[in-house]
Amino acid sequence: MALSPYVQAMQELFRANTRSREFPAHGAKVHSVAWSCCGRRLASGSFDKTASVFLLEKDRLVKENNYRGHGDSVDQLCWHPSNPDLFVTASGDKTIRIWDVRTTKCIATVNTKGENINICWSPDGQTIAVGNKDDVVTFIDAKTHRSKAEEQFKFEVNEISWNNDNNMFFLTNGNGCINILRQLKPIQSINAHPSNCICIKFDPMGKYFATGSADALVSLWDVDELVCVRCFSRLDWPVRTLSFSHDGKMLASASEDHFIDIAEVETGEKLWEVQCESPTFTVAWHPKRPLLAFACDDKDGKYDSSREAGTVKLFGLP
Numbered sequence: 001m002a003l004s005p006y007v008q009a010m011q012e013l014f015r016a017n018t019r020s021r022e023f024p025a026h027g028a029k030v031h032s033v034a035w036s037c038c039g040r041r042l043a044s045g046s047f048d049k050t051a052s053v054f055l056l057e058k059d060r061l062v063k064e065n066n067y068r069g070h071g072d073s074v075d076q077l078c079w080h081p082s083n084p085d086l087f088v089t090a091s092g093d094k095t096i097r098i099w100d101v102r103t104t105k106c107i108a109t110v111n112t113k114g115e116n117i118n119i120c121w122s123p124d125g126q127t128i129a130v131g132n133k134d135d136v137v138t139f140i141d142a143k144t145h146r147s148k149a150e151e152q153f154k155f156e157v158n159e160i161s162w163n164n165d166n167n168m169f170f171l172t173n174g175n176g177c178i179n180i181l182r183q184l185k186p187i188q189s190i191n192a193h194p195s196n197c198i199c200i201k202f203d204p205m206g207k208y209f210a211t212g213s214a215d216a217l218v219s220l221w222d223v224d225e226l227v228c229v230r231c232f233s234r235l236d237w238p239v240r241t242l243s244f245s246h247d248g249k250m251l252a253s254a255s256e257d258h259f260i261d262i263a264e265v266e267t268g269e270k271l272w273e274v275q276c277e278s279p280t281f282t283v284a285w286h287p288k289r290p291l292l293a294f295a296c297d298d299k300d301g302k303y304d305s306s307r308e309a310g311t312v313k314l315f316g317l318p
Contacts (some may be wrong), residue, residue: 001144002015006249007264009273013290014262014272017316020294025052026310032076032282033312038084039287041101044295044312045074051310053101056286059317065104069096069097075117079274080142090119090130096140098128108145112138118159123166131157137171139184149184157198163223164206172197172211180226190226199241204287205248210266212239218253220265230268234261237279243292245285252292254280260294260315274315291316304318 003011026046033044042054042061049070053256054061072092080086086107088098092115098108114132121128127148128140135157138150156174163170169181174195178200179186195214202209208229212218218232218239237256244251250271256261256279262272278297285292291314 001111001270004264004267006193007269010250010271010290014316017283017318020274020276020313020315021060022311022313023054024310025054025063025295025312026050027312029297030281030310030312031074033284033293033295034078035287035293036079036084036085036087037082038288039289040084042284042312043077043079043087045077045089046310047073048310049073049091049093051077051087051099053087054312058148060313061314064101067097067099067104069106069109070095072115076119076247078119078121081121081123088119088121088128090116092116092133094132096128096130097263098142098145110140110145110147112147113150118157120161122162129160129162129169131171134231142143148227151181151184153179156196158197161200161202161209163209164202164204170200170209172200176213176215178221188226190221192221192228193217196238198239201242201244203244203248203251203265204246208244208289210242210244210251210253212242212253214238214253216255218242218251218261218263220251220267220268232261232268234262234263234270234273240279240281241283243283243285245290246287250285250290252283252285252294254283254294256280260292262292 025044026048029048045051051067053064065234070091074089091272097106114134118131131137135153139148158172178190178192180188196214199212216235220229235255260274264271283294
């Protein structure tokens, strides 16, 4: 079967830029990486209780700032969907913090009830949702920084996300289901996987969303029909993290396998694999170009194999 012109072009690009580059970010492992909406900055959150922000120069990341204040691990972070200066961090210290890169200060600290593990910002920028270890999801008004609502679920809540239209809220759960809510009322539950459904991402075009599971499968879903279109099965370990490319044509998925799978979305075929030396916790495609940021469970092997390195990596740089 002939490869599509798109796949050929991307494979040529990746062949020419096949090396991943590492940038020191933290004193311990990096849990989360995310690009600002304009793609000028990359933020990372770490077990070392801090967040870091880098500027993307031509062919490298330049560290701009390190953000301190959390009393526990920063497990996940995300940027405002349309304001490139604001990002929010979720921590095990029972707070979320909103930061402004122009002042390097925390502009708001919001206390929550439990140890926070996942966070997302609604596409309209008005609401931040945060999930904790006790399966409570709190919805916070992004302007007043007050809680608008909270929901206690009777199952293990993994990742949370709004759809691109901002009118439905999705969460993946420990029973392998995708739960869909509208105005906090459950409207549908989809049996997506035979085991724990871990992560979920929507493609920028609004056509698909993907889920990753403990069964090592990634499933691709039609947003309108809510049916599974295809599965990607090249990983052997639970799928921890997913990201769609800016054009919606590539899907990166990663696990404890020592590579990141890059699939062509429309065919499911393998487009590339990015080699890693350890499990990968987080992947994020750049919002405008085929450049992938990721972070692994790095050990600083040169000096002490038990010491964590805390680097951020980029694949696809010239």
